[in-house]
Amino acid sequence: MKVLIVGSGGREHAIAQKVSESKRVDKIYCAPGNAGIAELAECVDIKAMEFDKLVAFAKENAIDLTIIGMDDPLVGGVVDEFEKAGLRVFGPRKNAAIIEGSKAFSKDLMKKYNIPTAAYETFEDADAAVAYLETKAVFPIVLKADGLALGKGVLICNTLEEAKEGVQTIMLDKKFGSAGNKMVIEEFMTGREVSVLAYCDGTHIKTMTSAQDHKRAKDGDQGLNTGGMGTFSPSPFYTKEIDEYCQKEIYEKTMAAMKAEGRDFVGILFCGLMITPKGTKVLEYNARFGDPEAQVVLPRMKNDIIDVMEACIDGTLDQIDLQFEDNAAVCVVLASDGYPVSYEKGYEIKGLENFKDKDGYYAFHAGSAIKDGKVVTNGGRVIGITAKGATLQEARANAYKATEWVNFENKYMRHDIGKAIDEAGVN
Ligand code: AMP
Ligand code: GLY
Secondary structure (H helix, E strand, O other): OEEEEEEOOHHHHHHHHHHHOOOOOOEEEEEEOOOOHHHOOEEOOOOOOOHHHHHHHHHHOOOOEEEEOOHHHHHHOHHHHHHHOOOOEEOOOHHHHHHHHOHHHHHHHHHHOOOOEOOEEEEOOHHHHHHHHHHHOOOOEEEEEOOOOOOOOEEEEOOHHHHHHHHHHHHHOOOOHHHHOOEEEEEOOOOEEEEEEEEEEOOOEEEOOOEEEOOEEEHHHEEEEOOOOEEEEOOOOOOHHHHHHHHHHHHHHHHHHHHHOOOOOEEEEEEEEEEEOOEEEEEEEEOOOOOOOHHHHHHHEOOOHHHHHHHHHHOOHHHOOOOEOOOEEEEEEEEEOOOOOOOOOOOEOEOHHHHOOOOOEEEEEOOEEEEOOEEEEOOOEEEEEEEEEOOHHHHHHHHHHHHOOOEOOOEEOOOOOOOHHHHHOOO
8 A cells, every 4th residue: 555644743753653564555655744754754745734735646646545644734624625536535524623623613512412521611702701701700710712723722821810811812912813713711620631542433433542741841840831742651540440431421422422413523533631530521622643642652552553544434443453552651752942932953863873673662753854964953842752661660761761862952851751650659
């Protein structure tokens, strides 16, 4: 088979790695890809939002399967375009990707189908939002821009003043563009966060092993929100009991709800969950693999990813026995110092050869490029160092050891990825 992957981050590198392990695949292309992906795939200079060019490329090169990694093209309807051209593609259609593309849609869906989530109200008018905050709000409170905002459209406000400023930022100043035409105001929840990703075929849903992300830039969950500074899998806080509850009350119900709405969900459903003292609730849905969740979940998957993705497209996921290794993985992101605000790029990345032929160790490129024949930094998040281990502690020790194998001028990382594991008292 010939496979095309759309995207350019660490997530797409992890997908490409898994696809390269499939016995069914002879050739991988990636649009646009990065320097790490280029080791596994032929990178094609087409951007993820250039739908016409992607479709034309897939036709001309007789691509058997296209895998969409990123949220923007999915929400924009790239899958519909591929299907119209008679091409096989993995990902939700536009009418299903809206589960990520509009927070108002996903909150209304959860309310209508009784799926546990934080209490909320939706607003299309800034004055009405402020009036609500002045009369009904309990602080802290959470403001969310309705649309896609690179994971930055969520504001947690401790006071009425902060919340009013938040309304100004989202709805009037339009800091997140048209994503702020609507806004959700929701109850603040406390607890442990966990990401559960699932394969879906429109009718059936099969969850993967759990993971936990670290969104803040600095140790101790301080600093600004980022795209994710590291992950571990599985989450020891996501117990068998919680899983049984979520299977019934969240995953199955979400699949059935989307079907009932005529929006059959085919692809990866990412459930961002909060394990609260009052039960587990949905924080958000995404319509794709998490980044950097994919970097710890996919290396532990035993199945051939092509078999699973094809079963999703064909509606036969119930026939797949989805299996994960009985071990653990940790991913530590090496970033450019200053991320997510401002940082320098273009520095040579040294030591990548140390990962060659090392089983269970991966350097997933997030922001890299090739300049004058050298691999250089090309983004805020540069490389996700993933290592497996028999236990979470071992995986973490291995991952941190491997972070020393790679160097570049302004290398920055968190030193407490997976520290929560110690609190869980597990191994
Ligand atoms: P989201 O993009 O909806 O996942 O929100 C980004 C982050 O904001 C989440 O990962 C949480 O850490 C936080 N967050 C979102 N909604 C809430 C909520 N209702 N209560 C507490 N924290 C939240
Ligand atoms: N790691 C969170 C996300 O991919 O949205």
